[in-house]
Amino acid sequence: MSVKEAKDRIAEILGNRLAATRAVRAEHARNEAHFPEAMPDAVAFVKTTQEVSQVLAVCHEEACPVTAWAAGTALEGQHLPTRGGLVLNMMAMNAVKAVSPEDMDAVVQPGVTREQLNEDLRATGLFFSVDPGANASMGGMAATRASGTTALRYGTMRDNVSALEVVLADGRIIRTGTRARKSSAGYDLTGAFIGSEGTLGVITQLTVKLHGVPEAISAASCAFASVADAVQAVVTTIQMGIPIARMELLDTGYIEALNVRFGLQLPDTPHLFLEFHGSDDSVREQAETVGTIVADCNGTNFFWKTRAEDRNALWQARHGAYEAMGAMHPGRRSVVTDICVPISHLPDMIEAARSDIDGSTIPGAIIGHVGDGNFHAQLMVQDGNMEDLKIAKNLANRMAQRALDVGGTISGEHGIGQGKRDLMEAEHGAAWDVMGEMKHMFDPRGILNPGKLIRD
């Protein structure tokens, strides 16, 4: 019973699609965030559910760790094989297997990326709404319970996945959920796997909901003298129940970075980026109402982007914000915080975060899906400087603790992975132990993505 025996047995199944060269292993040791590299013993490039099942059955018997890997864009080190063993590279399972325009759903394999899916949907008048920024894989997005800029209107992965095919730790293949819009038929196993970060099973197929491309879309940016004013505009908009599609805050640090990288020429002050979806009339109505709210909050420079290319440029810049901050701070890596709070507490939370960063020795900026009460601080630590990392983690912990104090969560959308396990007990108390019991039930030998989400 060993990793070596597992490798030998899996090589018999996959042939040369089991790779153990240093180069391939090193490719699967990296992450975009600050987590140390972690080398797997081998990488399995699987192509079918059946193969995933056979591979997991072997790993289960041999007690070999298995970490699923797709686009590799996770921000809490979820996809790193911290205990070695096998990485399961899912990117060859990348077929869009069915699209039903009548029922507004699609069946996809886990290695399909969200951009690939939306490209495939172009002729149907439908789109897949969840948009975490990175061109993540559908499997990874489900496993992380991802959301992003459009969750405000269309929901998170929890709301947009109706069924899954999952391979359990021992190789059993199950199907959860149906294509019906709702169901009361038993425990919500689909929901149990969404957000489980590959610790309960490996997702091999997803049925996802699609939305109609709105008749009218309009986007806007507007500038504020202070973050407090911008956040007040957000809180008022949400409390009025306006069905706005996107509502993103970028503080001055990000605007400076975007101006440099994307040549945006925005004033160096906090901004909101907004988007409205609906019929021509309803978009106009929403936009007018929000325009009034913005003006009441001393917002200025309200610029409409009615042409598709201007809108795309705005959201491309928004999605490039993480990299733009990196480019502003060469030689530094990012520690990204991710709290989400009840909307009435958002102003205080952001102000406290800003003040904490200003009082520290490391640079950082704040950005967020503020309509959901979710925001991030991107803290820039000198690569390899453990003191910087300690300061950043301390800032992150303070933000998380404040979120918990007001009934919020330590992670709005990035998940727990390696980075936030320290905070799980504070958020969940005894319920974290129940998660551990659930993990043990699904994966009694602890082979699935060990070292993540649950207590060791």
Next chain:
Amino acid sequence: MSVKEAKDRIAEILGNRLAATRAVRAEHARNEAHFPEAMPDAVAFVKTTQEVSQVLAVCHEEACPVTAWAAGTALEGQHLPTRGGLVLNMMAMNAVKAVSPEDMDAVVQPGVTREQLNEDLRATGLFFSVDPGANASMGGMAATRASGTTALRYGTMRDNVSALEVVLADGRIIRTGTRARKSSAGYDLTGAFIGSEGTLGVITQLTVKLHGVPEAISAASCAFASVADAVQAVVTTIQMGIPIARMELLDTGYIEALNVRFGLQLPDTPHLFLEFHGSDDSVREQAETVGTIVADCNGTNFFWKTRAEDRNALWQARHGAYEAMGAMHPGRRSVVTDICVPISHLPDMIEAARSDIDGSTIPGAIIGHVGDGNFHAQLMVQDGNMEDLKIAKNLANRMAQRALDVGGTISGEHGIGQGKRDLMEAEHGAAWDVMGEMKHMFDPRGILNPGKLIRD
């Protein structure tokens, strides 16, 4: 280790709030559907979470069955103590503990009914949207994953509960979820308890989402020559993405029953009852579009209900449909089916159900939240006639099997309870076994609502 010892020990905790008189036990043996009466050994009228915890700890030690009971409106016999033991009457835990208009949420105890909550919210401009018809309890609605007429626009209990307090089988008290609008912090335990029908734990507190009362509401009824025409109007409306709030089908049988009971004077043909929510302009726009669709589908008698009292009369009639059918068929009880299918299959499903009923010897009518693809047949069986019951169950099974054949579910909103366990394997396959494993993990001695949802 026995039920008797459990009773003695619980009497020490609750005093005269543990009742074992025949009258009280008989009150907790009944249901509105066709399930046989089931007498508990005693009924515990609990008042606090702490008491629920103490009682469950005793039942766990004594291996005494415990079935939670609130409004008693379940339609699949979920609340009947089929194995005897203790009924936990939750109706004294009926406080609305907090309402936050800013964050649009409320904290309630499980015995609060939906009408009570909405009464409490009247001054806030907010409402709780889930509306299964019956004045069910919030705890029961969560346990059943209830939905109803407004799920089309506002979602089911799965979408409207953000956090729970739950007492586990062994008496441990846990909290799941937070007040944030979204979270990626670990397994979705809230989702695990919603729809678990009291088999995994007892819900003692819920944090629920509220919605703003829309600026404008308008309702309408319209008549169709055939069910097929009515359903075609539904399918078109949904596929066009119109954010309609309610879209209910009633076939001729129901219209006859409502005309008798509520003096509605509608033509004796299939009808849609509709409701639009939004701003004045958006409601007008939605209504115009749907009006055109209805006309294209040969809809007639399009009657607007703009005054609140006319709207209320319409929905009161809709909510009274179940009783109205009962009144049309004295001496008979109801077997209610509850499939939900992808919307494109709705016309075929309803036609096949209608034709099955017409070919049988028992009367029945069809009604449904058709915008979600969910409909019910209310089949009227002679009280005590086992042959009738067999015919009804056979009809129900055929409908369920057809739903599964097109990727639908055996229960849209009523749950599994005792009534649908036979169909669980057909819907879930090996995943039903996984539900059983989950049940065993949460409740190793099998005390919580035994005989429901999972395999024995």
